[in-house]
């Protein structure tokens with residue numbers, strides 16, 4: 135069995151303060167409601183509201199199924215909890231469960247484009263809860279129950295399933311069971327075990343645990359080989375303390391009484407209980423090549439580091455995203471509901487659950503194609519002990535699980551709107567995925583695997599200090615804080631920031647032993663550009679950008695981030711004095727615009743004021759290469775106010791000429807132009823130019839000049855509700871990023887991570 139790689143988790147990946155700030159910043163919470171129809175004119179109002187709204191009302195009254203055509207019902211799931219079993223934190227009440235429920239709603243949207251709203255019901259009374267939910271059916275296409283303690287959850291779910299004609303799915307039961315079963319099938323496969331003889335212990339006998347062992351028995355495990363444990367120890371036949379009918383159904387005929395006794399010689403342990411409940415001795419006593427799924431959240435029953443200290447032959451999984459093998463229901467619920475909603479399933483039955491299990495298990499065994507490898511930080515995973523299950527960001531999940539679930543719903547007769555062409559459905563699902571939004575995740579994951587030393591040039595600023603801490607806490611590498619010691623210390627103290635932690639280093643330009651080397655380096659570059667040696671000395675001693683850029687140029691840091699205190703062009707020219715463009719490259723700025731369902735790269739948003747045709751062609755090449763690096767196949771539109779010669783104009787001529795230059799260079803990506811933005815971005819308008827060489831709408835927009843690039847990206851941000859990241863600098867010989875003036879700590883960390891990413895492996 136190959137040795138496993140486990141992360142060093144001596145420090146939390148996020149601090150309490152970061153998590154609180156994340157939830158509090160901007161509009162509190164994690165989601166908002168946005169209209170999908172224009173609401174600008176009197177006519178819009180007449181259609182959306184009175185009198186127009188009466189028509190769909192009458193249509194639905196006549197034929198209720200048309201609610202799926204005229205309202206949000208068909209794509210809307212309610213995430214409902216009473217907060218009695220919030221993760222592994224216990225019964226903290228309905229209100230405290232809201233952040234988790236909002237989180238689940240957001241994950242529905244992020245991963246499967248399912249709209250969702252959280253509802254927290256403030257009662258522990260089963261009848262009241264059921265009565266509250268049962269009348270909500272008309273509003274939703276499905277109900278996702280979450281974090282409701284056992285055994286109440288079993289009663290609630292089964293009663294609601296009986297009464298309601300839409301899928302009711304307790305995620306902690308079935309979502310968890312589906313993912314655990316998929317991981318287990320693959321782990322058994324890797325360790326050459328037979329279902330019938332494998333001995334399994336499940337610690338925890340609540341919602342998740344009961345559902346897991348029911349599903350595991352359904353796929354072929356021998357019930358006699360499964361021992362369930364809870365706070366009272368082994369659930370054995372005849373036990374009376376702490377029992378209920380659901381535990382009794384799985385009680386074993388055994389004289390083992392404690393978890394430790396049950397674990398002795400076990401092949402598999404499933405932890406669905408609470409933090410730290412599995413001891414090192416228990417793990418030591420397991421059979422060779424044990425399978426350990428410690429799934430309690432947020433802290434597992436035993437950590438991968440603890441297991442690694444005892445034995446190197448285990449397959450280890452947790453519920454967390456910061457270790458390999460994340461067995462978490464996030465891999466299931468968004469996609470299972472996607473498939474169920476798309477066929478208007480009346481329920482989510484066992485056939486659909488097993489179809490999801492098999493789709494997930496099989497996906498981990500498939501060869502990972504190039505575009506998917508990008509989601510794994512370029513490290514193409516291969517089926518094995520560290521990769522028994524895909525990661526939540528695997529872009530194939532959206533087109534594999536819903537298809538399997540939808541097909542099983544149709545085959546088992548619960549689909550009210552069958553899909554005729556599943557291939558076409560899979561293609562449509564692929565279109566729903568949101569590649570640029572996962573780009574940052576990919577960048578972060580890759581840097582975590584190859585941590586880098588990043589110099590934060592403006593470390594006297596409070597938001598830069600916070601960004602540095604976040605950089606370190608996220609295990610991205612070492613943060614080098616450049617600034618005057620006394621100023622940094624005073625600012626940190628005033629802001630209540632503790633910088634004394636591993637991973638943070640301090641450099642004071644005035645006392646650094648490397649000053650001389652930097653002066654020599656910079657003087658050699660600038661002596662024929664009007665600089666005296668003493669000018670260069672002053673730059674190195676007093677200017678943070680020059681000092682930091684020299685650190686990177688001479689290899690004392692891997693990458694640099696700056697920009698929050700100076701305007702962009704000043705920071706850029708400081709850096710250009712110290713670092714050149716990569717040979718054969720041009721330094722440009724590219725902004726990533728993450729819009730609703732549409733993402734584009736826009737260039738050049740930083741450097742060239744009025745680029746020549748030759749420069750526009752270079753910009754197209756640099757931007758296309760960045761797009762590829764981020765995992766997209768570039769389709770570059772060379773933008774102008776005119777389209778393919780109409781209206782004629784001198785300014786568009788420059789863009790047309792750039793296209794001809796790209797023709798001559800025989801570049802290996804799709805490009806065309808000149809064209810206006812609506813032709814580049816609207817498929818119906820693009821169709822009017824059948825000769826256009828782009829195979830789809832553009833994902834890279836090369837702007838004719840800096841002003842149009844800058845104005846349009848800022849308008850996207852301010853008016854279009856898009857998130858704009860950047861400009862990212864590309865083409866420099868060393869990785870440097872400039873954040874915008876006044877950037878928030880989270881923006882600065884993004885820039886630092888991008889700079890670190892560009893520092894390579």
Ligand SMILES: NC(=O)C1=CN([C@@H]2O[C@H](COP(=O)(O)OP(=O)(O)OC[C@H]3O[C@@H](n4cnc5c(N)ncnc54)[C@H](OP(=O)(O)O)[C@@H]3O)[C@@H](O)[C@H]2O)C=CC1
Pocket residue numbers: 218219220221222223281282283284305306307310337338339340341342343363364365366376405406407408409411429430431432452453461462463464
């Ligand atoms: N990775 C994933 O995707 C998921 C993980 N989970 C995790 O599973 C755990 C349980 O969740 P859920 O089933 O919803 O909660 P429940 O409240 O329904 O069940 C909790 C179960 O854990 C048992 N338990 C609690 N503490 C201990 C202990 N110290 N030793 C042994 N057993 C203990 C309880 O025992 P008793 O019956 O005696 O009270 C109970 O059977 C949580 O940590 C949760 O985060 C849940 C869903 C998904």
Ligand SMILES: CC(=O)C(=O)O
Pocket residue numbers: 220221222281305306430431453462463464
């Ligand atoms: C993941 C999840 O749903 C839980 O831990 O409760």
Ligand SMILES: [Mg+2]
Pocket residue numbers: 221280281305306
């Ligand atoms: Mg849960």
